[in-house]
Amino acid sequence: xxxxxxxxxxxxxxxxxxxxxxxxxxxxxxxxxxxxxxxxxxxxxxxxxxxxxxxxxxxxxxxxxxxxxxxxxxxxxxxxxxxxxxxxxxxxxxxxxxxxxxxxxxxxxxxxxxxxxxxxxxxxxxxxxxxxxxxxxxxxxxxxxxxxxxxxxxxxxxxxxxxxxxxxxxxxxxxxxxxxxxxxxxxxxxxxxxxxxxxxxxxxxxxxxxxxxxxxxxxxxxxxxxxxxxxxxxxxxxxxxxxxxxxxxxxxxxxxxxxxxxxxxxxxxxxxxxxxxxxxxxxxxxxxxxxxxxxxxxxxxxxxxxxxxxxxxxxxxxxxxxxxxxxxxxxxxxxxxxxxxxxxxxxxxxxxxxxxxxxxxxxxxxxxxxxxxx
Numbered sequence: 001x002x003x004x005x006x007x008x009x010x011x012x013x014x015x016x017x018x019x020x021x022x023x024x025x026x027x028x029x030x031x032x033x034x035x036x037x038x039x040x041x042x043x044x045x046x047x048x049x050x051x052x053x054x055x056x057x058x059x060x061x062x063x064x065x066x067x068x069x070x071x072x073x074x075x076x077x078x079x080x081x082x083x084x085x086x087x088x089x090x091x092x093x094x095x096x097x098x099x100x101x102x103x104x105x106x107x108x109x110x111x112x113x114x115x116x117x118x119x120x121x122x123x124x125x126x127x128x129x130x131x132x133x134x135x136x137x138x139x140x141x142x143x144x145x146x147x148x149x150x151x152x153x154x155x156x157x158x159x160x161x162x163x164x165x166x167x168x169x170x171x172x173x174x175x176x177x178x179x180x181x182x183x184x185x186x187x188x189x190x191x192x193x194x195x196x197x198x199x200x201x202x203x204x205x206x207x208x209x210x211x212x213x214x215x216x217x218x219x220x221x222x223x224x225x226x227x228x229x230x231x232x233x234x235x236x237x238x239x240x241x242x243x244x245x246x247x248x249x250x251x252x253x254x255x256x257x258x259x260x261x262x263x264x265x266x267x268x269x270x271x272x273x274x275x276x277x278x279x280x281x282x283x284x285x286x287x288x289x290x291x292x293x294x295x296x297x298x299x300x301x302x303x304x305x306x307x308x309x310x311x312x313x314x315x316x317x318x319x320x321x322x323x324x325x326x327x328x329x330x331x332x333x334x335x336x337x338x339x340x341x342x343x344x345x346x347x348x349x350x351x352x353x354x355x356x357x358x359x360x361x362x363x364x365x366x367x368x369x370x371x372x373x374x
Contacts, residue, residue, distance in 0.1 A: 113144070210372055212236065212244045310342060318332075
């Protein structure tokens, strides 16, 4: 599977680690970075009376370099036993950036669930400059109560709820939010008023950008003495403002069949009827392993974060050539309409589209998903 230069050991995975994992050292709590073209991380302010010193950096920071054109993922374990992950889709960073993420302890006032993390561009004392939305996730053990949400902490210790989606699976809860700036992020149980304000903010922010799936790849399979190649150019758009949801797709492609020795060659134009599919959360938890070159923690294996599936209708038309005794003879090829099943699996900023055609041949296409301003 094709990985980005950001070392996809941190692809969009949600993971557990042992409670009480504390590493020596401390780092300064970073301030807010500048936002990008996308929106997120806003809402009604709360946390009245929460002192700024209630959140304290703890343990060694995780450091990672991410290329803007490739995107990447960085993760860190919190003292509560949760795992925070930050996914930068392709183009979300305004430039190639060296990042430093530090776990936070504290924030134990009324409603606090996870202290959280701070993230900064190394040496800047501020968050990285963004050009698109970034995904923040927290994986927690056990179920969470209603109105549990990711929050953005301000420099004075107050906080703003961030529109959050919650998924529970196998005694694990995963909280997901889309953000456009970086300060400190944690998890809290909101008051009814805060939850209502956060819901209203989510409705407003969903209108700011689309999530778009891109697949432009070519793959070949060999079977029974024939090499078949399929090239696919696909774009799918979800206008909900959430990476999960319904995508409307358009696609086109080319195909060819070459028999052993090149005795018969068929080439086709492939038309794909417009179709839709649903991306749903598909979080699987894996243990963390030490990143020896970064001194931090990252998921052990590539796991799926979102998944969708469906059927495409393909119509092929083309021509054939037979090569016999040094001569080339045209061979008629009838247009054909067929069905192909597909599965799209998202891991971090990347995705894999698996297509099974009407003959049973399986093709694996690589692509990516990112948020784009409307």
